[in-house]
Amino acid sequence: SSGINAEYGYSVNVGANIGDLKCIRFSTPNNDAWLPRYAVVTPSGDREHYFYNTEGTWVSAQHSDGNAVPELEMCEQGTETYYITIRTSTEAFAWSDGIWPRMTIYGTKGKTKTGVLDNKGHNDFRKGQDDTFTIPGMKFVGKVKCVEVDVMGSDKWKFDYIEVHCDRYRSAYTRMNDDDVWLSANSNEGSTSVKLC
Numbered sequence: 001s002s003g004i005n006a007e008y009g010y011s012v013n014v015g016a017n018i019g020d021l022k023c024i025r026f027s028t029p030n031n032d033a034w035l036p037r038y039a040v041v042t043p044s045g046d047r048e049h050y051f052y053n054t055e056g057t058w059v060s061a062q063h064s065d066g067n068a069v070p071e072l073e074m075c076e077q078g079t080e081t082y083y084i085t086i087r088t089s090t091e092a093f094a095w096s097d098g099i100w101p102r103m104t105i106y107g108t109k110g111k112t113k114t115g116v117l118d119n120k121g122h123n124d125f126r127k128g129q130d131d132t133f134t135i136p137g138m139k140f141v142g143k144v145k146c147v148e149v150d151v152m153g154s155d156k157w158k159f160d161y162i163e164v165h166c167d168r169y170r171s172a173y174t175r176m177n178d179d180d181v182w183l184s185a186n187s188n189e190g191s192t193s194v195k196l197c
Contacts, residue, residue, distance in 0.1 A: 021049050023075040031062040038115045039074060040137075049076050050137020052115030056102065056152045077112050078139035082166045083132060084117065089158040089177075090128040097123045099183065100152040105164060106197075107141025114138070116152070125157055140166065144173035149183065150193035156184040162196065 021043060026036050035058050039051045051074035060068035084103060088095050104113045117133045118124060124131045144164055151157065158177065165172040175196035182190030 018043075021046075021076065023073050024051050025071060025073045026059055027061075027071040028059050029061050031060060033058045033060040033062075033068045035059075036072065036074075037118070047079075048136070051076055052113070052137070054102065054113040054115060056100070056116065077137060079136075080112075080138045080140040080166050080168065081134060081136040082112075082114075082138050082164060083134055084114070085130055085132045085163040085172075086117070086125070087130045087160045088125045088127060089160050091158060093156065094158040094182075095125050095127040095129075096153065096155040096157040097125060098153045098155045099125060099157040101125075101149050101157070101183070102152070103162075103164075104148040104150075105138075105141055105144055106146040106148070107144045109142035110139060112139035112141050125159075138166075140168060143169060146195055146197035147173070147175060148193055148195040151183045152185055154184060154186040154189075156182050156186070156189040158182045158190075 021041060024039055024041060028034055035056070036053050038053060041049045041051070053072065053074055057072050058068040059072045061070055082105065100116045102114050102116055104111055114135050119131065119133065147162055147164055149162070161174060161176045163172045163174045181194040183194060184190035185192055
């Protein structure tokens, strides 16, 4: 099975300590394009390590699969957990469960980027609905200054507001979609990204 919502679990036993886990690499001998969203790795006796496909890169052994690469490296960003709440607009046609948004969070200490925001088994981004995403394994960026949302799905979507906070800063950073920006990977339907500061 392929697609963005398919999830698979794998166990890998390594006989020796390989040291600090920084990055992981995916490749496939298969010609079917594959979009790994994230990976969670838990070495024996260690914490969970989170790796996100922040650029939405497809993996395929077939070079003619558009922008797919034969090998994808994903690196750990940090240990902070961010909580992101997004309210979808109540306007007609504003909702979409196939928009595949990602978010870059900018702060006083740098930036960090999520993979695709998706709650497994749930229809996200429905009309007037608040969706909350818990994203562990992110870089701590200090006080949030801006957020940028970009989308991969060609459907269109409009949100009313975004709220972000982390374990260290419980006070939420909230930004409204005051310019009424519609988002879509299809440039005929909207912008591919919006940055709110």
